[in-house]
Amino acid sequence: MVDSPQATGTPNAVSHDVIIVGGGLAGGLIALALHRHAPDCRFLVIEAGRSFGGHHRWSWFETDIRPKARTLMAGFDLNGWDEGYDITFPRLGRTLPTSYRSLASAEFHAKLIAELPAECVMLETKAASLDAGGVTLADGTRLAAKRVIDCRPFKPSKALSGGWQVFLGQQFRCETPHGLTRPIIMDASVDQLAPHGNGAAYRFVYVLPLSPTDVFIEDTYYADQPKMDADVLKGRVAEYAHRNGWKGEVVDQEAGILPVISGGDINAALAEVAIPGVALAGARGGFSHPLTSYTLPFAVDNALAIAHLLASRPALTGEELADFCKRRSKRHWRTTAYYRMLSRMLFEAAEPDKRVVVFEHFYALQGKLVERFYAGRSTWPDRLRILAGKPPVAIPRAIRALFSSGKPLNMETPA
Structure with a gap:
């Protein structure tokens, strides 16, 4: 059995074995892994937004996730392509055979809501502070826990170096079938200039055929500054759709700015966001691919590692879990140098x-x-x-x- 709860002495205290703060990709997958692999663990995931995962689309190559770990993604309503994917450059065009997968945050949320017990989920709830003994909510409610995991978003650090990946994508519902059968992971045959105010950059268009008539088009560029001109990017997406003869309406949109980390002092960066006795996971804990900014494979690995650890060591303390995650983060930093x-x-x-x-x-x-x-x-x-x-x-x-x-x-x- 996982540790039984202990009262904190406050009238509104609630005791849990684990509290996860942040219901994005990392936090949601940890909750799912605990539910499936550590069934005696009384956990709670707290998310400030209205849904798990925010408004994102995560994509990955099938080979990014080790075969034994792929079961964690079982049951999600994924888009998948086993015909490979295309890339296009000014002097190069290829089709590579690797299978590709994509998951929208709406499907991520739907699966977690359907599978996680209702009492393990708190949406639209802001955490005011975290510590080794629990979480204090914005309304003053105190939630006690043996272990706390911080899965809030990445926080830029002066101790890190690198650039930025800036993107805006729109889902088009075409009037007629678009004709694509494979994703286009990079179409870099487009103009390489970034929007004004951001200098030149490496730019490409990313395309996913989500259904015979729905196509997701994302304009992406690697730049030195974290700036986005959304109107320019929308225009570029519309231009790309027009060039390919895709007429229709925009039914969804997402945008983001991700760090592309090229160096720095990981110990100093973690120290800026670390809370004594609180475990760090997700992008906030440094778990991303330094060049592509992909996070899902690392989120899957961490979720399963944490769940199996708690299932096998029910007496594990919060400090030990924090040390476990820190060691994984530093090992990830070394292996991605x-x-x-x-x-x-x-x-x-x-x-x-x-x-x-x-x-x-x-x-x-x-x-x-x-x-x-x-x-x-x-x-x-x-x-x-x-x-x-x-x-x-x-x-x-x-x-x-x-x-x-x-x-x-x-x-x-x-x-």
Whole structure:
């Protein structure tokens, strides 16, 4: 049995084995994993918004998630493509065979609401403060817990360096079938200039055929500043739809600005957001791919690791769980150092309007190598192969970037 609750002595205190603060991807998957794999654990997930997951779409390659971990995503209403995916560059076009998956936050929310016990969920509830003994809500209610997990959003840190991935996507409902059967993960044949005020950038369009008539079109660019001109991006999405002859109406939209971390001091960054005795997970805890900003594979791994740990060690303290998550974060930082180096190459060695050449060089490589790259499991031969051949950037700039600590993440609040 997991620890029994202890009263706190306050009239409105409620005791739990685990409280998860933040019902985004990481927090929601931890709750689901606890429900499925640690059934004796009395947990509660608190989310400030009206639904789990906010308003997002998460996508991943099937090979990003290890086979034994894929069961956690069982039951979600996914979009999936087993015919592979396309990429397009000015001098390169390919179809790669890897299966691709995508999950909308509406389906994420629906599944969690259907499966998690109602008493384990608190939506539209803001946590005012967290500590090792529980959570205090904005209305003053005190919720006691043996363990607290902080899954709130990523917080930029002056201790980290890198750039930003800026995107806006719209779902079009076409008047006639659009004709696509595979996703287009990158169409970088488009103009490489970022919207005004953000300089040049690596830009591409990302396309998902969600049904015979629904298509999701996202304009994405890698830039030095966390700025978004939403009107310009909407216009670019509309232009792309028009170019492909897709007429219809916009039925959904999402936008975001994600960090692309190229270096820094992870210990200092974690110290800025850490609360003694509180575990850190999700992007706030550093669990993302440094170059692609993908988070779902790492969220799945962490959720299962936490659930299995609590199921096997019911006496585990909150401090021990916090240490467990911190060790995983630091190990993730070590194992992804290569990708941060590539991020520095992208942001420092390549001129902004030439960054497309870096990606074009990469996508010309062998398909299995690309799979392992996205999964964050590149082998040493993979790493050497990526850097081999005619350099897509000037050698002196590449050498400087190799030994650079990276450009500090701009602390300006993303628009």
